[in-house]
Amino acid sequence: MDLENQAAIRRLADEVGADTLVVVLGATEMQGLELAASTLTDGDPSYAGALAGVSLRLPVYHILEAGVRGGLPADVAEEQLGMAAMVADVDQIEAAMGRFRSAVGAAPR
Amino acid sequence: MFEGRKVIAIGERDGVSGPVIAECLRAAGAEVVFEATECFV
Numbered sequence: 071m072d073l074e075n076q077a078a079i080r081r082l083a084d085e086v087g088a089d090t091l092v093v094v095l096g097a098t099e100m101q102g103l104e105l106a107a108s109t110l111t112d113g114d115p116s117y118a119g120a121l122a123g124v125s126l127r128l129p130v131y132h133i134l135e136a137g138v139r140g141g142l143p144a145d146v147a148e149e150q151l152g153m154a155a156m157v158a159d160v161d162q163i164e165a166a167m168g169r170f171r172s173a174v175g176a177a178p179r
Numbered sequence: 180m181f182e183g184r185k186v187i188a189i190g191e192r193d194g195v196s197g198p199v200i201a202e203c204l205r206a207a208g209a210e211v212v213f214e215a216t217e218c219f220v
């Protein structure tokens with residue numbers, strides 16, 4: 071995950087508290103998605119960024135998950151996400167996000 | 180869904196971008212405190 075973004079997120083967590091934060095991801099390629107989710111829950115697996123060894127355990131969601139899309143205004147969801155939802159493997163994304171939330175005990179709070 | 184929480188939107192160039200995620204969530208009333216678009220290679 072981008073090193074500057076890691077630093078910014080760590081600053082935010084320090085300033086406002088990790089328990090007030092929730093992450094929504096947009097990657098549709100599974101390797102990148104899982105790397106980002108892993109970094110934001112367990113820390114940077116590459117040990118290169120500000121989140122190396124920092125387990126923020128942030129709850130991670132994906133914008134294409136039904137539970138997230140369903141909470142958006144329908145016209146906005148269709149206009150902004152309709153095409154991405156058609157080409158992405160949403161079932162695979164939902165399964166991966168569910169695994170991450172379960173693993174870190176970060177089910178919806 | 181994210182009521183009372185501060186949202187970090189991390190998009191991806193080949194997926195859904197950060198600004199699109201942020202726009203969608205703000206339309207639903209969420210407070211987006213950070214947004215970015217990454218490029219995974």
